[in-house]
Amino acid sequence: MGRDRIDRWWARRLRIDRGSLKLRITLGGIAALLLGIGLIALLLVQRAERDTLRAERQRELSESVRMATILSRRAVSLQRALRSVATQLDPATVADPEALARFLVGKPIIGDMFSGLFVADPDGRVLVRVDGTTAQRPALHIGDRPYFRRTIDEGRALISEPLPGRITGEPIIVFTQPVTHAAGTYAVIGGALRLAQRDLLSDLVEPQDGDTQSLLIVTDAGGRVLAHPQRERLLKHLVEEPRLHEAFAAWVDAGQAVEPAGMTLPQSGEVVTVAGVPGPDWMVWRVRREAELLAPLQSARREALIAAAALVGVMSLLLLGLLHLLLRPLSQLARRAQHLFDGSLAADAGWPQARGEIGHLARVLRRVGTERVQLEAMNSEVLRKLASVMSAAPLGIAFTRDGRFELVSDEFCRLLLQPRNALLGQSTAMIYADPLARETLGPQVREAFQAGRPYDGEWLMRRADGSAFWANLRGSPVDPHDPAAGTIWTLADISAQRSERQQLEWSARHDALTGLANRSVLEARAARLIAAAPMSMPAALVCIDLDRFKPINDSAGHAAGDAMLRAVGEAMASQVRASDLVVRLGGDEFALLLERCSPATALRIAEDVRAAIAGIVLVWEGRPLSVGASLGVAGLDAKMPDLAAWIEAADAACYAAKAAGRDAVRTAPGPNWASTTTVATLV
Numbered sequence: 001m002g003r004d005r006i007d008r009w010w011a012r013r014l015r016i017d018r019g020s021l022k023l024r025i026t027l028g029g030i031a032a033l034l035l036g037i038g039l040i041a042l043l044l045v046q047r048a049e050r051d052t053l054r055a056e057r058q059r060e061l062s063e064s065v066r067m068a069t070i071l072s073r074r075a076v077s078l079q080r081a082l083r084s085v086a087t088q089l090d091p092a093t094v095a096d097p098e099a100l101a102r103f104l105v106g107k108p109i110i111g112d113m114f115s116g117l118f119v120a121d122p123d124g125r126v127l128v129r130v131d132g133t134t135a136q137r138p139a140l141h142i143g144d145r146p147y148f149r150r151t152i153d154e155g156r157a158l159i160s161e162p163l164p165g166r167i168t169g170e171p172i173i174v175f176t177q178p179v180t181h182a183a184g185t186y187a188v189i190g191g192a193l194r195l196a197q198r199d200l201l202s203d204l205v206e207p208q209d210g211d212t213q214s215l216l217i218v219t220d221a222g223g224r225v226l227a228h229p230q231r232e233r234l235l236k237h238l239v240e241e242p243r244l245h246e247a248f249a250a251w252v253d254a255g256q257a258v259e260p261a262g263m264t265l266p267q268s269g270e271v272v273t274v275a276g277v278p279g280p281d282w283m284v285w286r287v288r289r290e291a292e293l294l295a296p297l298q299s300a301r302r303e304a305l306i307a308a309a310a311l312v313g314v315m316s317l318l319l320l321g322l323l324h325l326l327l328r329p330l331s332q333l334a335r336r337a338q339h340l341f342d343g344s345l346a347a348d349a350g351w352p353q354a355r356g357e358i359g360h361l362a363r364v365l366r367r368v369g370t371e372r373v374q375l376e377a378m379n380s381e382v383l384r385k386l387a388s389v390m391s392a393a394p395l396g397i398a399f400t401r402d403g404r405f406e407l408v409s410d411e412f413c414r415l416l417l418q419p420r421n422a423l424l425g426q427s428t429a430m431i432y433a434d435p436l437a438r439e440t441l442g443p444q445v446r447e448a449f450q451a452g453r454p455y456d457g458e459w460l461m462r463r464a465d466g467s468a469f470w471a472n473l474r475g476s477p478v479d480p481h482d483p484a485a486g487t488i489w490t491l492a493d494i495s496a497q498r499s500e501r502q503q504l505e506w507s508a509r510h511d512a513l514t515g516l517a518n519r520s521v522l523e524a525r526a527a528r529l530i531a532a533a534p535m536s537m538p539a540a541l542v543c544i545d546l547d548r549f550k551p552i553n554d555s556a557g558h559a560a561g562d563a564m565l566r567a568v569g570e571a572m573a574s575q576v577r578a579s580d581l582v583v584r585l586g587g588d589e590f591a592l593l594l595e596r597c598s599p600a601t602a603l604r605i606a607e608d609v610r611a612a613i614a615g616i617v618l619v620w621e622g623r624p625l626s627v628g629a630s631l632g633v634a635g636l637d638a639k640m641p642d643l644a645a646w647i648e649a650a651d652a653a654c655y656a657a658k659a660a661g662r663d664a665v666r667t668a669p670g671p672n673w674a675s676t677t678t679v680a681t682l683v
Contacts, residue, residue: 049294053271057264060273060286065262068275068284071218072260075175075280078191079157081110082177086189089179094119094187100128101135108133114175114191121187122152129167140166151176151188159280162195162226162235171195171234173226195226195234215243215287218277221258223248226282243287247272258283260598278600396491401484403428403438412491415471417464433460433468445487449477458494470498511584513562514569522583525593526643534638540602541636542592543650544572544609547628547662549588560620564627571612576605591650599635599667606631606665614663628663630654635668 085107093099104117111117111130118129124143129136142148147160160174172192179187218227223238233241238248247265251274254263258276265272271288396412398405405423413420416431423430429438437459448455454476461471472492479485511518529536546568553561565588572582572590581593592609594602613629632653640646649668657666 052294053290056288057271057273060271060288061262061264061275064273064275064284064286065260067216067286068260068262068277068282071277071282071284072279075159075277078113078175078193079159079177079279081113082175082189082191083157085110086177086179089119089187089189091181091186094121094127094179097128097137101130101137104128104130105133105135110191115172115194116192117189118192119179119187119189120148122185124148127187138167142166145174147174147176148188148190151178152185155180155185161220161222162224164235165192165194168194215285217241217244217285217287219283219285221256221281221283223252223256223283238285243267243270244272244285247274247285247287261596278598398423398489398491399478399486400428400489401486406486415463415469415491415493416461422464431461433462445475449480449483452480458498461491469493470495511569514566514584516569516573516582516584516590519583519585522581522585522591522593523643525581525595526646529593529595529636530640530643530646533636533640536595537636537638538596538598538602539636540592540594540597540599541634541646541650542594542602542606542609543632543634543647543654544590544592544613545630545654545658546588546590546613547630547658549627552625552627556620556623556625560618560625563620564616564618564625567616567618568613568627568629571616572609575608575612580605591647602633602635603665603667606633610663610665630657630662631665632657633665633667 089103093103100119104111104119107117111132116129116131118126120126120142124141124145126138126140126142129138129140145160145163147158151158155178157175157177160176162171162173164170165172172194174190174192176188176190178185179189215229216227217225217238219225219238225233225236225238225241228234238244241248244267247267247270250265251257251263257263258278258281259274260276260278262273262275265274267287269290271290273286275284276282277284394411395409396415397407397409398412399407405426405428408420408423413423416423429435432438432441434440441457441459444457445455454474456472456474459471459473460468462468470493472494473489475487475489477483477485477487509518509521510516526541529539549561549564552564565584568590569582569584572592576582576592576594577597579595580597581595583591583593585591592605594605597605610629610631613627616626618625632650632655634646634649634653636646653666653668657664660666
């Protein structure tokens with residue numbers, strides 16, 4: 001019988017308390033606890049996943065760059081070997097097939113480096129072909145091969161595009177070296193590498209130990225596969241590789257840059273990195289599945305969620321019991337508080353007689369009810385006086401609270417072309433030209449108020465007719481210790497002052513004649529690169545001095561000279577990358593600052609600029625005018641002391657270009673910057 005009475009008592013208590021504020025607060029606390037612990041656990045695991053992926057992307061990027069460097073060194077080594085053999089040949093040996101065959105067979109070291117060697121005459125007829133220790137004189141003609149014609153026409157070493165071999169039909173690449181004497185090229189020596197046997201790319205495309213889901217592919221600059229774990233994919237296009245479809249599209253959208261420093265590309269569910277191979281312009285692609293990298297963390301997430309659920313369950317039971325004991329007197333207080341402002345009960349009637357915090361709260365609420373009428377009367381008087389002040393003020397004034405207008409002055413309405421009733425009670429976001437402006441403004445205002453100073457800023461405002469104007473917005477809290485008390489704002493139209501200021505700022509940083517950046521901009525950006533070296537490398541500074549410009553001023557006048565300078569500025573700007581800086585130093589001197597620019601790219605840009613300037617034909621008063629340019633290129637050195645030294649190096653190279661006959665490009669010596677002739681050979 002005793003147990004039945006206890007059960008009935010608890011049943012009655014549960015029925016009575018089911019709709020109470022106390023129970024809702026308890027359940028809300030349990031839900032908040034569950035949500036908070038769950039979110040914390042999830043956020044910690046997600047952060048660990050992000051950190052892990054970031055570290056793995058960096059590791060993969062470093063590995064791609066390392067492999068690209070290995071491939072570049074191998075290619076350079078093979079080119080050097082061919083060049084060494086070419087220097088030992090003479091016309092008499094080339095003219096004698098037997099002697100030529102003995103010569104090539106007698107070079108076992110280079111024979112081991114290539115799957116096949118050959119020597120061809122300038123017409124493309126293969127004189128001798130050596131495969132291992134066997135020499136042949138095949139009836140083979142390669143004069144129609146583009147790589148062979150370029151080797152003859154340009155007189156320099158080349159690496160061919162991937163192509164099927166004429167003898168075996170297997171995919172190959174061919175290294176060529178012209179054999180020359182004083183009269184020109186009289187033969188070409190070449191070495192072939194079979195891609196299917198991975199002569200050049202061996203030990204690079206096989207999965208590493210434990211990397212069962214990793215994939216390494218080598219392609220040319222157009223995306224054709226040179227090396228792949230599956231040989232049937234050789235010479236196929238990378239767009240057909242499902243694990244690189246998105247990454248390849250992103251690389252194409254980025255301009256298909258052959259970047260030796262490497263880059264990370266997006267691919268759903270994969271970590272994709274790519275690095276360029278300097279010289280042959282190949283690309284090394286590495287792919288790893290994110291799921292493989294995150295498997296340990298996903299297991300940890302499940303364990304954390306289980307532990308969090310168990311902890312929330314225990315704490316919820318404890319919280320429910322504690323609140324049930326402590327908050328019993330709140331029911332009566334809640335019922336009385338519902339009638340605090342409706343006047344249905346006397347100010348002193350219906351309050352619970354309790355002790356402690358609940359009793360203190362009851363006394364406070366009773367006093368609030370007594371003073372309510374007095375406070376409302378005082379507030380009405382204050383608002384009337386404030387409205388009078390705001391009407392007479394020459395600035396736009398507004399009072400806001402909780403992100404909405406409560407008071408606005410006549411000048412405020414005039415500036416925004418809005419009637420007062422269209423603003424009162426509306427969100428403050430309606431006056432900004434940018435819909436997201438208030439989200440940006442909020443943190444700035446809080447920071448200023450917390451520092452004890454008023455907020456002062458410039459924002460683009462929107463009038464009722466859709467037009468916009470720049471305004472100075474200044475705000476101060478009504479009560480610095482009570483953010484809910486609201487904020488007083490002033491608004492002034494500063495469109496004219498802002499326009500004048502922007503014009504002055506632009507003039508201080510640009511050349512008035514050409515519109516190009518001036519020396520101060522160059523000094524600031526170059527100083528930043530020097531301070532950040534070697535992290536800011538590679539970078540290059542190009543000094544440009546116009547040739548034959550003074551005769552234009554002397555014969556056609558300064559107006560023609562100014563027109564030519566503007567044309568030169570436009571021609572230079574059309575040949576550089578969006579990130580490059582084009583500067584007029586003064587007179588007929590210009591400069592380019594090329595950030596994140598390899599030596600080969602810097603020389604290509606300099607040559608493009610030189611050609612663009614040389615191609616200018618300015619017709620002035622019926623006569624054509626033209627100029628040339630001498631360009632000096634200096635790479636950024638980690639030991640570069642200051643900007644003056646960098647400019648001096650580029651100037652010296654520019655003077656060398658002038659001394660070489662003008663209308664030329666020359667480079668300054670330095671680490672990773674070879675002479676002009678050497679760079680041209682490798683590129």
